[in-house]
Structure formats: C-alpha cells, structure tokens
Amino acid sequence: MTNRNSPPHDRVAPSTDTHNPAKNSNSMWGGRFAAGPAAIMQEINASIDIDKRLWREDIAGSKAHASMLAATNIISPQDADKIHAGLDKIASEIEAEQFLFSAALEDIHMNIEARLKEIVGAPASRLHTARSRNDQVATDFRLWVRTACDSIDIAITQLMEILARKALDHHDTLMPGFTHLQTAQPITFGHHCLAYVEMLSRDRTRFQDARTRMNECPLGAAALAGTSFPIDRHHTAQSLGFNHPLANSLDAVSARDFAIEVLSAATISAMHLSRLSEEIIIWASAPFNFITLSDSFSTGSSIMPQKRNPDAAELIRAKVGHMAGAFTNLVIMMKGLPLAYAKDMQEDKATTFRAIDDFAMCLAAMSGMMADLKVNKTTMRQAAAGSHATATDLADWLVRTLNMPFRDAHHVTGTLVALADKNNCTLAELSLNDMQQIEPAMTDDIFSVLSVEASVRSRTSYGGTAPDNVQKAAQNWLTKLKVN
Numbered sequence: 001m002t003n004r005n006s007p008p009h010d011r012v013a014p015s016t017d018t019h020n021p022a023k024n025s026n027s028m029w030g031g032r033f034a035a036g037p038a039a040i041m042q043e044i045n046a047s048i049d050i051d052k053r054l055w056r057e058d059i060a061g062s063k064a065h066a067s068m069l070a071a072t073n074i075i076s077p078q079d080a081d082k083i084h085a086g087l088d089k090i091a092s093e094i095e096a097e098q099f100l101f102s103a104a105l106e107d108i109h110m111n112i113e114a115r116l117k118e119i120v121g122a123p124a125s126r127l128h129t130a131r132s133r134n135d136q137v138a139t140d141f142r143l144w145v146r147t148a149c150d151s152i153d154i155a156i157t158q159l160m161e162i163l164a165r166k167a168l169d170h171h172d173t174l175m176p177g178f179t180h181l182q183t184a185q186p187i188t189f190g191h192h193c194l195a196y197v198e199m200l201s202r203d204r205t206r207f208q209d210a211r212t213r214m215n216e217c218p219l220g221a222a223a224l225a226g227t228s229f230p231i232d233r234h235h236t237a238q239s240l241g242f243n244h245p246l247a248n249s250l251d252a253v254s255a256r257d258f259a260i261e262v263l264s265a266a267t268i269s270a271m272h273l274s275r276l277s278e279e280i281i282i283w284a285s286a287p288f289n290f291i292t293l294s295d296s297f298s299t300g301s302s303i304m305p306q307k308r309n310p311d312a313a314e315l316i317r318a319k320v321g322h323m324a325g326a327f328t329n330l331v332i333m334m335k336g337l338p339l340a341y342a343k344d345m346q347e348d349k350a351t352t353f354r355a356i357d358d359f360a361m362c363l364a365a366m367s368g369m370m371a372d373l374k375v376n377k378t379t380m381r382q383a384a385a386g387s388h389a390t391a392t393d394l395a396d397w398l399v400r401t402l403n404m405p406f407r408d409a410h411h412v413t414g415t416l417v418a419l420a421d422k423n424n425c426t427l428a429e430l431s432l433n434d435m436q437q438i439e440p441a442m443t444d445d446i447f448s449v450l451s452v453e454a455s456v457r458s459r460t461s462y463g464g465t466a467p468d469n470v471q472k473a474a475q476n477w478l479t480k481l482k483v484n
C-alpha cells in the first residue's frame with residue numbers, strides 16, 4: 001500500500017498515464033484541467049469522511065457491474081475476474097483498517113477505483129464503462145438504506161417482544177389510566193405496554209413498505225441518460241437483490257425519496273419512543289414511584305446522593321429531533337433541485353447516517369430499559385384506587401341498574417365525588433346511606449363495581465383493558481412475533 005500522505009492523484013496517475021497529463025488535476029476527471037482544486041474547494045467537495053461508510057455497498061455494486069459487463073461482452077471475463085479479485089483485496093484492506101482514505105480522491109467511489117488501479121492495473125480503468133458516479137452513489141446509498149431497514153425491523157421486533165412479555169407478566173397489574181395526565185379510569189400496566197406494541201407494529205410496517213418501494217436498482221442509468229453500451233440492467237438489479245431496475249434513468253440518479261421515506265418512518269417511530277420515554281420519566285419520578293429503573297439504566301447526580309436519573313429516557317425523548325431534523329434536512333435539500341443529479345445530494349448521507357444511528361441506539365436503549373424496569377405494583381394500585389378512578393363505573397351502574405339516562409347518571413356521580421372529597425374518602429368508602437341521600441334508589445350492589453379490580457375486569461369490550469383481554473392479546477403478540 002502506498003503512503004496516502006503523498007498526493008493521491010500523483011499516486012494513481014503516474015506520469016506515464018497519457019490520458020492525464022496535468023499533474024495536479026484529478027486523475028478521474030482531470031483530462032481537461034490544467035490545475036488542481038484550491039484547498040478549500042477540496043475541503044468542501046470531499047465527502048470521503050462520511051461516505052467511506054458505503055465501502056461494502058460500493059464494492060458490491062462494482063462487482064455486480066463488472067460481472068454484467070463481462071456477461072454482455074463489454075469487457076473480457078479475464079478483466080472482470082481481475083476486477084473482482086482486486087475488489088476483494090480492497091475489502092480485506094478496509095476490513096483490516098489498512099486502507100488509507102484520501103480526501104483528494106473526494107469520495108468512496110474514486111478512492112476504491114484508484115486503489116483498484118494500483119492493484120490490478122489496466123482492467124480497473126474499464127470498470128467505469130457504462131457507469132457514472134451518479135448511478136453508483138444512488139445504488140450504494142439505496143443498498144445502505146435497505147440494510148438499515150432490515151436492522152431496524154429486527155430492533156423494533158425485539159422491543160415489541162420485550163413489551164409484549166411485560167404485558168403478559170402484568171396483564172392484571174392495576175394502574176391509573178390518564179387523560180390530560182389526570183386520573184381517568186383504572187387500566188392494567190399490561191394494557192399500557194400493549195398500546196406501544198401496536199404503535200411499534202405500525203412503525204415496523206412503515207419501514208417494510210418503504211423497503212419494498214425502494215427495492216429498485218439505479219445502476220446502469222449512468223450519468224442521467226442511460227448508455228449506448230448493450231448493458232443488462234436486469235442482471236445487475238438481480239445480483240444486488242433488487243426486484244428490478246428503475247424504469248427511468250433520470251429518476252434513477254435523482255430520486256432520494258427512498259431515504260426521505262425511511263427518515264419519515266424513523267421520525268414517527270422515534271416520536272412513539274419519545275412518548276414512552278416521557279411516561280417512563282413521569283413513572284420513575286419520586287411523587288409517582290410507579291416503576292424503578294435498574295441501576296444499569298439510571299444515572300446519579302454529582303451533588304444529590306439520593307438521585308436516580310432516567311437519562312436514557314430523556315435522551316431518547318431529545319433524539320427524536322435528530323430524525324425529524326434529518327427528514328426536514330433532506331426534503332429542503334431536494335425540493336429545489338432540477339433533474340437530474342446535483343452535488344447538493346452529497347449532503348444526504350451525513351444526515352441520514354446520523355439519524356439512523358441515533359434511531360437504532362434509541363431502540364436498543366428502550367429495549368434495555370423496558371426489559372430491566374421493575375413495576376411497583378402497590379404504589380400503582382393505590383394511585384388507581386385513591387383518585388375516584390371508578391366514578392365512570394358508578395355512573396354506568398346507575399344507567400344499567402336504575403335505567404337512568406347517562407347524562408343524569410354523570411351528574412349524580414359528580415355529586416357523590418364531591419361528597420367523597422368533602423369527607424376525604426374514596427367513593428367505595430361512602431356509606432350506602434350517604435349515597436341514598438343523593439340517589440334514594442341506590443342499593444348496596446353499587447359496592448360491587450367500585451373496586452379498581454372490578455372496574456378493569458368489566459372492561460371486556462374488544463380492545464378493552466380487562467386482564468383476560470390483555471393476557472390473550474399479549475399471548476397473541478408473542479406468538480406472532482416468534483413466527484415473523
């Protein structure tokens with residue numbers, strides 16, 4: 001391997017190269033240039049620090065392209081074999097961290113091609129036949145985003161499994177359900193967990209849909225107009241695992257909606273994770289004390305020894321901004337670009353990589369946090385039982401037993417709640433006599449509906465919080481997640 005500290009265009013373009021007589025110009029495109037780029041031009045232009053991450057995809061794309069060129073007799077099979085062997089060597093060099101990336105060679109495509117030329121010589125110069133960096137980068141990036149979708153699918157599924165297992169363990173664990181963060185009606189913790197399983201399952205299908213839609217191959221669109229060489233785009237599409245080639249060469253090199261769509265799915269899913277984070281933060285706070293985060297997912301304070309901070313949840317809540325920001329970033333980057341390629345598009349990768357990395361980290365941190373957290377059943381039950389959470393059950397009893405119109409029942413119940421507040425007791429602690437002062441027809445059967453246990457048990461409607469429902473739903477999810 002040559003020393004990459006020396007100007008790489010000298011290295012890849014030896015003085016014997018008659019096609020590139022200008023010493024300081026780029027060996028890949030410097031034929032018509034007499035001078036090299038200004039230092040700041042190189043700095044703003046080079047993307048290698050970011051797109052070196054695409055090396056696997058770039059090598060896969062080049063191998064597929066070389067095989068196709070050989071299959072269509074555009075290059076010889078011998079040249080294709082040499083190109084393949086050279087690309088394999090480059091892969092092992094990069095893997096072993098022995099490959100020196102050069103900013104003078106701008107990006108991953110030219111870094112790999114330049115090194116290929118060093119390794120295999122002349123055949124390397126034939127690789128770029130019927131290809132452009134425009135279709136090359138579009139292909140590499142699509143492959144990367146496609147792989148990201150697959151990893152995200154696995155990570156979301158893991159989190160869904162953890163939540164479904166928690167739901168099964170806590171199918172009858174009582175907690176207050178909230179609206180406006182005011183105690184509303186009793187629910188089970190398992191039911192709450194399964195609400196997130198539902199959201200995540202929709203998130204998962206958003207990524208799956210995006211993956212299906214993006215699985216078309218840009219390679220062979222060349223710069224923008226296609227090529228006069230008799231290439232076989234179906235050949236390359238197939239060898240890279242795409243369903244088929246993109247049908248329009250202009251669209252092939254200029255479309256980035258596949259990445260935008262995945263960032264939109266990531267934003268929506270991160271928003272769900274953020275809502276769960278917010279709840280974890282509330283539940284773990286001392287006044288609530290509904291849950292205890294494990295030591296592995298808590299941090300301490302440097303001044304207040306009693307503190308156990310839910311930092312991971314807070315960071316997940318904050319990081320949704322990176323996904324939403326990346327989505328907005330790409331939309332704004334693309335919205336004014338005429339067809340086909342423009343260098344603006346080079347900026348798509350840094351923002352996408354960061355957002356997807358952060359999203360993957362959020363999923364993993366949420367899985368760890370949820371798997372470890374301890375549910376404080378007694379506190380949760382007390383919170384549910386102590387705040388008139390069964391007032392709706394009382395109103396429903398008046399409707400069912402006394403045939404009272406619901407609006408009237410609501411009014412009677414409101415009066416009873418005020419009385420309980422005045423007596424500083426729960427609804428169940430009011431005497432029948434107290435109640436009959438307000439509604440004489442009430443009987444002691446009312447006490448059968450006022451406990452939080454009875455309340456959740458009665459919520460048997462489809463999708464309701466009854467423990468039997470929750471148990472079945474959790475079991476169904478666990479079975480489904482194992483199968484898929």
Ligand code: ARG
Binds near residue numbers: 051107133134341
């Ligand atoms: N590094 C470029 C990118 O990421 C590759 C494509 C360059 N194409 C060009 N016509 N300059 O977009």
